[in-house]
Amino acid sequence: xxxxxxxxxxxxxxxxxxxxxxxxxxxxxxxxxxxxxxxxxxxxxxxxxxxxxxxxxxxxxxxxxxxxxxxxxxxxxxxxxxxxxxxxxxxxxxxxxxxxxxxxxxxxxxxxxxxxxxxxxxxxxxxxxxxxxxxxxxxxxxxxxxxxxxxxxxxxxxxxxxxxxxxxxxxxxxxxxxxxxxxxxxxxxxxxxxxxxxxxxxxxxxxxxxxxxxxxxxxxxxxxxxx
Amino acid sequence: xxxxxxxxxxxxxxxxxxxxxxxxxxxxxxxxxxxxxxxxxxxxxxxxxxxxxxxxxxxxxxxxxxxxxxxxxxxxxxxxxxxxxxxxxxxxxxxxxxxxxxxxxxxxxxxxxxxxxxxxxxxxxxxxxxxxxxxxxxxxxxxxxxxxxxxxxxxxxxxxxxxxxxxxxxxxxxxxxxxxxxxxxxxxxxxxxxxxxxxxxxxxxxxxxxxxxxxxxxxxxxxxxxx
Numbered sequence: 001x002x003x004x005x006x007x008x009x010x011x012x013x014x015x016x017x018x019x020x021x022x023x024x025x026x027x028x029x030x031x032x033x034x035x036x037x038x039x040x041x042x043x044x045x046x047x048x049x050x051x052x053x054x055x056x057x058x059x060x061x062x063x064x065x066x067x068x069x070x071x072x073x074x075x076x077x078x079x080x081x082x083x084x085x086x087x088x089x090x091x092x093x094x095x096x097x098x099x100x101x102x103x104x105x106x107x108x109x110x111x112x113x114x115x116x117x118x119x120x121x122x123x124x125x126x127x128x129x130x131x132x133x134x135x136x137x138x139x140x141x142x143x144x145x146x147x148x149x150x151x152x153x154x155x156x157x158x159x160x161x162x163x164x165x166x167x168x169x170x171x172x173x174x175x176x177x178x179x180x181x182x183x184x185x186x187x188x189x190x191x192x193x194x195x196x197x198x199x200x201x202x203x204x205x206x207x208x209x210x211x212x213x214x215x216x217x218x219x220x221x222x223x224x225x226x227x
Numbered sequence: 228x229x230x231x232x233x234x235x236x237x238x239x240x241x242x243x244x245x246x247x248x249x250x251x252x253x254x255x256x257x258x259x260x261x262x263x264x265x266x267x268x269x270x271x272x273x274x275x276x277x278x279x280x281x282x283x284x285x286x287x288x289x290x291x292x293x294x295x296x297x298x299x300x301x302x303x304x305x306x307x308x309x310x311x312x313x314x315x316x317x318x319x320x321x322x323x324x325x326x327x328x329x330x331x332x333x334x335x336x337x338x339x340x341x342x343x344x345x346x347x348x349x350x351x352x353x354x355x356x357x358x359x360x361x362x363x364x365x366x367x368x369x370x371x372x373x374x375x376x377x378x379x380x381x382x383x384x385x386x387x388x389x390x391x392x393x394x395x396x397x398x399x400x401x402x403x404x405x406x407x408x409x410x411x412x413x414x415x416x417x418x419x420x421x422x423x424x425x426x427x428x429x430x431x432x433x434x435x436x437x438x439x440x441x442x443x444x445x446x447x448x449x450x451x452x453x454x
Contacts (some may be wrong), residue, residue: 045321046361060314067320074313086301087287093294094272104331134273 001026004040005053006033007204008212010161011065012053017157018069020198022079065161066096069154081154095138095147095155099162102131113173114217128166128177132186135159139185145192152196160193168209172217228253231267232280233260234431235439237388238292239280244384245296247425248306253282292388293323296381308381322365322374322382326389329358340400341444355393355404359413362386366412372419379423387420395436399444 003019003026005012019026031040031052043061044050051063055071062071073081082089112124140147147155163186166178180187194200230246230253232239246253258267258279270288271277278290282298289298300308309316339351367374374382390413393405407414421427 046365049361058314062314062317062321064321064324067317067324070320071313071317074316086298087285087289089301090289090294090298093297094289094291097291097294101331104328134276138273 002029002039002056003027003053004029004031004037004043004056006031008209009052010165013202013204014065014157014161015053015055015068016202017152017160017199018072018081020202021081021152022072022076024072024076066093066100066154066158069157079151081152081157083148083153092148092153092155095135096158098134099131099158102127103162113169113175114213114220116221125175125177132178132183136183136186140189146189152193152199156189156193159189160199163190164194164203164206165209168206168213171206171210172213229256229266229283230254230280231256231258231264231270231283233258235436236279237392240429240431241292241384241388242280242282242295243429244379244387244426245299245308247429248308248379249299249303250305251299251303293320293327293381293385296384306378308379308384310375310380319375319380319382322362323385325361326358326385329354330389340396340402341440341447343448352402352404359405359410363410363413367416373416379420379426383416383420386416387426390417390420391430391433392436395433395440398433398437399440 001019001024003012003015005015005028007030016028029037029039031037033052036050039056040050040052040054043054043056043059045061045063051061053063053065053068055062055068057071057075062068069081082092112120112127115121115124141149144150146152147159163178170176170178178186194203228246228251230239230242232242232255234257243255256264256266258264260279263277266283267277267279267281270281270283270286272288272290278288280290280292280295282289282295284298284302289295296308309319339347339354342348342351368376371377373379374386390405397403397405405413421430
């Protein structure tokens with residue numbers, strides 16, 4: 001089992017967490033996006049687009065974070081990342097989709113907050129705050145540590161792969177979004193989540209991530225156009 | 228079982244197809260986006276965002292097209308929309324995600340092709356053609372009628388909810404994308420897909436859809452800003 005990823009990617013990190021939580025041994029291969037490994041190119045399902053992270057299992061690639069998680073959960077049922085009950089599964093999947101859409105379409109992370117356009121920046125800030133307030137309102141149930149209840153599930157993994165990066169984006173941009181007073185349930189959740197050694201040990205170092213994102217931000221600012 | 232949807236939505240249509248293929252009886256409730264039903268508002272999982280389509284089952288809402296399909300497949304295993312083999316499931320899910328991302332992020336449909344900006348329009352055209360050529364290259368296996376093999380699966384439903392609308396967008400915009408000579412496998416697929424009575428009978432009428440999208444396009448052109 002191999003996982004091709006990049007250290008600074010929330011998507012790669014989420015898959016690492018899933019593999020670690022399930023106790024599945026794997027070889028991690030750090031990819032350089034500007035000089036991709038022959039193995040990655042060989043297993044990539046398309047010629048025109050490179051997917052990262054990619055899980056290689058039995059010489060076959062599985063791409064896209066949530067697709068990988070579903071695959072892992074079906075192949076290795078230990079430490080289920082999706083609830084057992086079909087309705088509860090739909091709720092967990094809904095929250096993953098919610099987070100994915102916010103990051104993708106609303107560009108609440110890098111591409112929005114780091115954008116040259118003040119209008120785009122302002123919209124990304126508004127969208128981030130709206131997303132956080134919705135997630136706060138639908139936070140972990142009373143007395144529960146995680147969105148998944150007493151154990152981490154896929155909704156925790158998805159939000160964790162956003163919340164940590166959000167803190168770094170705040171530091172680099174100097175703009176506060178994830179305020180502890182405004183979002184007390186989410187901050188309590190964050191404490192519980194990061195207190196798990198498996199999570200903390202597989203989280204990119206905040207200092208390195210800050211330096212990396214600061215460089216990315218400079219690139220975005222110096223490029224003439226960006227989405 | 229109730230499905231709240233809008234007739235012109237590819238997402239609502241996909242869920243209708245899934246319910247029909249599985250033979251699950253349901254009540255369809257057409258929603259007016261400007262005057263939503265009390266039932267829809269009551270079952271909506273969030274106050275700030277209205278999801279359509281919504282499946283109401285046992286007085287509980289299930290939102291987001293793919294989440295609904297996964298739920299239906301888990302609750303009603305007849306006519307499986309996802310393959311049985313975990314790896315094949317991951318491949319089908321990957322293609323759904325691919326189509327979803329192209330429609331969402333690359334705006335290959337309305338918001339792109341109908342955009343006032345020539346730059347945005349040109350990008351949407353490029354992205355559409357790229358998407359189609361990738362899907363063509365990875366079309367149904369030789370001798371198979373559908374992406375799912377001999378039966379329709381979720382990858383067919385996802386692409387069908389794009390291809391039909393693409394034809395309408397072409398008609399309204401006067402720009403050809405889905406060319407039969409460039410994409411012979413996809414056109415053969417389209418013929419097979421639409422020849423199924425269950426699909427054809429639950430497809431919005433092309434003329435009505437053209438008129439509807441022409442009005443949407445006018446609205447986009449007359450609004451001062453749009454994404």
